[in-house]
Amino acid sequence: MDRFRHSIPTKDVRPRELDSTDEKIIAILARDGRTTNADLAAALDVAPSTAHARTRSLVDRGILTGFHASVDYQRLGRGLQAMIGVVLRPGARHDSIVAFADEVRRLPQVLQLFFVGGADDFLVHIAVENASEVREFVVNHLSTQQSVATTRTSIVFEYHRNAVAAPFR
The missing domain is CATH 1.10.10.10 (Winged helix-like DNA-binding domain superfamily/Winged helix DNA-binding domain)
Incomplete structure (x- = not known):
């Protein structure tokens, strides 16, 4: 059979x-x-x-x-790049994480958004025209969010791209 x-x-x-x-x-x-x-x-x-x-x-x-x-942001008038470490306030973490990511990744200055473990909760990679725009981005888009406890900004002097990372799922 x-x-x-x-x-x-x-x-x-x-x-x-x-x-x-x-x-x-x-x-x-x-x-x-x-x-x-x-x-x-x-x-x-x-x-x-x-x-x-x-x-x-x-x-x-x-x-x-x-x-x-690969885009040359310098030629687009956005030659200053920064990495901004963001720490969220304790509390309703899941909702804060989702809301923060949804809002920030849609901003035109944002090139990449990383949800990370360690001292920061997020790393936000931006490209803007000048230092005033970095400050404006942090003040108007990050510090004003209730869920954000602290930010720490690092200016990118040079960037080398070896490969493109996979998207987060």
């Missing part, structure tokens, strides 16, 4: 290990997300169809989550 049993395929949710080709694709696209499939195939010494299939597999498996542009 075994021959009449229907086999139901199971979905293996374990991530397939990356091989050297996958690792090369990730490295190339992390450096330049606009690399063409033809250039990717040439760098890997594989057929374009293979490069495309391998890249598609990395996307489907959730390893590659997007392709990003």
Whole structure:
């Protein structure tokens, strides 16, 4: 009777290990997300169809989550960047964390928002025109929020991008 049993395929949710080709694709696209499939195939010494299939597999498996542009904020008149550490007040922490993140990440000055462990609850990465705008951002958008206990601002002198981090889920 075994021959009449229907086999139901199971979905293996374990991530397939990356091989050297996958690792090369990730490295190339992390450096330049606009690399063409033809250039990717040439760098890997594989057929374009293979490069495309391998890249598609990395996307489907959730390893590659997007392709990003690197922006020169200096040329946009926002050449001063700062990292602002934010500590929230104790209390209704979950609600405060969610409300803070929802409000701050929508501000046009914010490049990145990190929810972190350690001395700070959040790190807010901003790009503005000058020091007055850093002060204005902290005073008008952070210090005025009831949930914010303290802020600590560090000016970014230089920034080196090695790769783009995955989005928070």
